[in-house]
Amino acid sequence: MNTTLRDAFNQRRGRAPSGNLELYAWFFMRVSGVVLLGLAVFHLLYMHLAIQVDNIDFALVSERWRDPFWKTFDFFLLLFALSHGMTGLRLVIDDYVHNPRWLAFAKGAAFVAYVFFLGIGAYIILTFIPPVPGANP
Amino acid sequence: MASRTVYRKGSPVLAGLRYRGREGMFAWLLHRVSGLGVLLFLVLHIFDIFLLGFGAEIFDSLLVLYHSWWGRIMTVFLIFGLLFHALNGARIIIQDFWPRLWRHQAKLIWIETAIFIPVFLWTAYITLRPLFR
Numbered sequence: 672m673n674t675t676l677r678d679a680f681n682q683r684r685g686r687a688p689s690g691n692l693e694l695y696a697w698f699f700m701r702v703s704g705v706v707l708l709g710l711a712v713f714h715l716l717y718m719h720l721a722i723q724v725d726n727i728d729f730a731l732v733s734e735r736w737r738d739p740f741w742k743t744f745d746f747f748l749l750l751f752a753l754s755h756g757m758t759g760l761r762l763v764i765d766d767y768v769h770n771p772r773w774l775a776f777a778k779g780a781a782f783v784a785y786v787f788f789l790g791i792g793a794y795i796i797l798t799f800i801p802p803v804p805g806a807n808p
Numbered sequence: 809m810a811s812r813t814v815y816r817k818g819s820p821v822l823a824g825l826r827y828r829g830r831e832g833m834f835a836w837l838l839h840r841v842s843g844l845g846v847l848l849f850l851v852l853h854i855f856d857i858f859l860l861g862f863g864a865e866i867f868d869s870l871l872v873l874y875h876s877w878w879g880r881i882m883t884v885f886l887i888f889g890l891l892f893h894a895l896n897g898a899r900i901i902i903q904d905f906w907p908r909l910w911r912h913q914a915k916l917i918w919i920e921t922a923i924f925i926p927v928f929l930w931t932a933y934i935t936l937r938p939l940f941r
Contacts, residue, residue, distance in 0.1 A: 679904055701904065704897045712894050715887065719931050724874055724883065725938060729864035732857075749854065756847035763840065784851070792854040795861050802864075 696758055703755040710748045733801035742796055749792045757785040831917040839896045842889035849886050877939055884932045891928050895920045 680694050718727065735741045760781050768774045827833060859867050873879050899916050903909045909916065 701901050704901055708894055708898055711890060715890050716931060719887065719935050724880070724935060728871060729860065729867045732860060752850055756850055759843050760847060763844065788851055788854045791858045795858045799860055
C-alpha cells in the first residue's frame, strides 16, 4: 500500500484509520466498484435489452451455462457483487448501530449471510450440469 | 453514546429534510438506499438461480416473480437502483482519486443525471413494453 493511496483515503475521511482494515475495505469498494461497472451493468443491460425478461427460462439459463465463458462471468459477478454489497452493508451497520453488542451481532449476521449466499451461489454455478436439449429429464 | 442525544432532538428523517444538502445529499441518500435495494435483490437472485438445481418445472414456475406485471415494476426499480448506483459510484471513485474534482461535485452530479436518464428510460421502456401490448 503506497503513501498516495493512504493520502487519498485520509483526505476522504478527514481522519487517520486506526488499523488497516478500514483502508482495505475502502480500497476494495473502489476496485470492486470498477469491476462491477463492467460486470453488473453489462449483465443488467444485456439481460434486459438483448435477451429480455420474457425469454429467460430454465432452457435459456442451461444453454448459457453450457458455455464456460458465461459460467466464469457469472461466478465473478456473484463474487464481486456479493462482496461489494456486504462490505457496503457493513459500512451502513457501522453508521446506525452504536451499541457494541448489537454491532458485533449485526456484523456477525451479515458475515454469516455472506458466506451462506456465496456458498449456495458458487455451488449451483460450479455443479450445475445443463440437461441435453430435447431429452426428457 | 454521544450520537443518541442527536437523535433525541427529533426524527432523523426530519433532521435530514432540514439539512438541505442539495445535490450531494440526495446523491448520498439515493446511493445508500439503492445499494441496500440492489443487495436485497442480489440475495433473492442468488436464491432463485440456486433453484435451477431442482429442475426445470420448479425453476420455471418461480419465474412468475419476474414475468408478472408487479415483477416488471419491481424490475424497473432494480434498473433505476443499479444504474444510479453504478454512475454515482463511478463519480465518487473519480472524485476520490482526483480530489480537486470534489469542488465540482454538484456539476458532476448533473452530468451523471444526464447520462442516467436516457439509459434508464430506454431499459425501463423495453422491460415494461409487454404490459402495453
